[in-house]
Amino acid sequence: MRILIVEDEPKIAQSLATALTAASYSVDTVSDGEEAWFRGDTENFDLVILDLGLPKIDGLSVLKRWRAEGRTMPVLILTARGAWMERVEGIDAGADDYLVKPFQIEELIARVRALIRRSVGQGSALLTAGGLTVDTRQMRVLIEGSPVAVSPLEYRLISYLIHHKGRVVPPTELIEHLYGDDDARDANALEAVVTRLRKKLGQDLIETRRGFGYIVADLPA
Amino acid sequence: MRILIVEDEPKIAQSLATALTAASYSVDTVSDGEEAWFRGDTENFDLVILDLGLPKIDGLSVLKRWRAEGRTMPVLILTARGAWMERVEGIDAGADDYLVKPFQIEELIARVRALIRRSVGQGSALLTAGGLTVDTRQMRVLIEGSPVAVSPLEYRLISYLIHHKGRVVPPTELIEHLYGDDDARDANALEAVVTRLRKKLGQDLIETRRGFGYIVADLPA
DNA sequence: TGGCGTCCGTCAGCATGTTGTCAGCTTTGA
DNA sequence: TCAAAGCTGACAACATGCTGACGGACGCCA
Numbered sequence: 001m002r003i004l005i006v007e008d009e010p011k012i013a014q015s016l017a018t019a020l021t022a023a024s025y026s027v028d029t030v031s032d033g034e035e036a037w038f039r040g041d042t043e044n045f046d047l048v049i050l051d052l053g054l055p056k057i058d059g060l061s062v063l064k065r066w067r068a069e070g071r072t073m074p075v076l077i078l079t080a081r082g083a084w085m086e087r088v089e090g091i092d093a094g095a096d097d098y099l100v101k102p103f104q105i106e107e108l109i110a111r112v113r114a115l116i117r118r119s120v121g122q123g124s125a126l127l128t129a130g131g132l133t134v135d136t137r138q139m140r141v142l143i144e145g146s147p148v149a150v151s152p153l154e155y156r157l158i159s160y161l162i163h164h165k166g167r168v169v170p171p172t173e174l175i176e177h178l179y180g181d182d183d184a185r186d187a188n189a190l191e192a193v194v195t196r197l198r199k200k201l202g203q204d205l206i207e208t209r210r211g212f213g214y215i216v217a218d219l220p221a
Numbered sequence: 222m223r224i225l226i227v228e229d230e231p232k233i234a235q236s237l238a239t240a241l242t243a244a245s246y247s248v249d250t251v252s253d254g255e256e257a258w259f260r261g262d263t264e265n266f267d268l269v270i271l272d273l274g275l276p277k278i279d280g281l282s283v284l285k286r287w288r289a290e291g292r293t294m295p296v297l298i299l300t301a302r303g304a305w306m307e308r309v310e311g312i313d314a315g316a317d318d319y320l321v322k323p324f325q326i327e328e329l330i331a332r333v334r335a336l337i338r339r340s341v342g343q344g345s346a347l348l349t350a351g352g353l354t355v356d357t358r359q360m361r362v363l364i365e366g367s368p369v370a371v372s373p374l375e376y377r378l379i380s381y382l383i384h385h386k387g388r389v390v391p392p393t394e395l396i397e398h399l400y401g402d403d404d405a406r407d408a409n410a411l412e413a414v415v416t417r418l419r420k421k422l423g424q425d426l427i428e429t430r431r432g433f434g435y436i437v438a439d440l441p442a
Numbered sequence: 443t444g445g446c447g448t449c450c451g452t453c454a455g456c457a458t459g460t461t462g463t464c465a466g467c468t469t470t471g472a
Numbered sequence: 473t474c475a476a477a478g479c480t481g482a483c484a485a486c487a488t489g490c491t492g493a494c495g496g497a498c499g500c501c502a
Contacts, residue, residue, distance in 0.1 A: 191488095195491060212373060
């Protein structure tokens with residue numbers, strides 16, 4: 001799960017990043033609104049933590065723009081002090097939750113977990129393509145209705161692909177999703193995972209488009 | 222990828238053109254709003270870089286007219302100083318991104334890359350001309366509805382041509398698009414690719430305009 | 443603490459696909 | 473008719489992706 005932290009105060013950003021990384025999220029950090037808008041627009045994050053007081057463009061405007069453009073990832077707003085108006089505006093602008101500074105890190109992690117759980121659960125819990133089913137609630141993979149044991153990494157890979165079924169997903173994007181771009185892995189690591197997955201799921205579910213990436217066909221169940 | 226630069230300050234226009242050419246885009250430059258409007262209306266650009274302060278017609282008006290006429294190419298606005306109002310108006314008028322002068326060339330290139338990536342991703346997934354269809358989501362080529370296996374380079378070639386259907390594309394532009402001018406290739410390399418493609422797609426889809434380039438006719442499907 | 447199993451990145455080797463080059467050919471237009 | 477432009481089949485070098493083997497890291501349990 002990738003999280004974007006938008007926070008101009010380096011100390012706060014740093015401590016958030018540390019805590020979330022420890023909670024095994026993959027974290028990117030930006031410090032101004034313009035950059036935030038840009039990154040949120042061009043990359044796929046599973047959650048954004050958004051401070052409102054930012055250089056260049058303020059947080060609320062960034063959020064409004066994302067929503068106007070149809071970006072739907074959950075956004076958790078950080079408001080300074082208990083400024084009630086800000087909270088209301090934030091919710092109006094499309095925020096999913098907010099947290100008042102100063103806050104306990106544990107509290108933040110809990111909210112993050114809840115938001116991600118909610119957004120994952122929001123889409124139907126069952127993703128299917130052909131004979132393959134991914135149950136996102138139980139984190140299980142089924143072939144023709146019977147469960148197949150897959151490792152965590154394998155699960156994240158197949159669930160990402162099936163989430164984007166019918167579209168060729170470039171290896172760079174997969175690597176980014178699986179590992180985050182901090183500790184980049186060799187393309188071969190990905191290939192190895194694909195091989196192991198195919199062995200468990202059947203050869204033809206994940207197709208290779210040589211030179212472009214992988215795709216799970218958008219077949220009716 | 223073709224980029225139109227609209228900038229009345231020759232020095233800036235020049236340095237943009239140089240940098241973008243180096244980044245292997247094919248660049249056209251105009252210096253007033255009237256000319257910009259005309260070119261953007263009659264030719265296919267993959268991106269427009271638009272300065273707001275222009276002779277004859279100002280940038281915002283040009284942009285609004287394009288949008289009113291249904292032109293959808295991404296537009297990156299250059300605003301002088303951090304004039305907030307200009308930014309807001311620009312976004313309202315249909316700009317996709319903006320950059321405040323003075324800026325780093327690297328920053329600009331990054332934005333350009335992201336905008337083009339985004340627009341390729343969202344543009345309608347199916348490009349058609351006659352019996353030919355290019356599915357940009359699945360990265361597949363179909364003839365009369367049935368898939369044809371093409372190599373990555375072949376795919377990029379036909380998808381570029383069909384993207385610019387109805388227009389003669391000079392070989393230099395194709396070579397630039399396929400290879401970037403870092404490692405330039407012989408014109409013959411391109412001819413070889415065209416030959417292989419024609420063998421797979423049918424002889425008459427890609428027409429040669431001797432002395433000028435290649436064209437895919439703009440036929441109804 | 444030590445033994446065991448799982449997970450997963452790395453490596454090397456392999457198969458196959460891809461593509462530039464070359465040489466000779468055909469077409470075109472003046 | 474001639475030269476330039478473009479086409480094409482063959483080929484070899486290269487790139488891409490797949491896979492089995494290996495071993496380090498980690499968690500689990502006694």
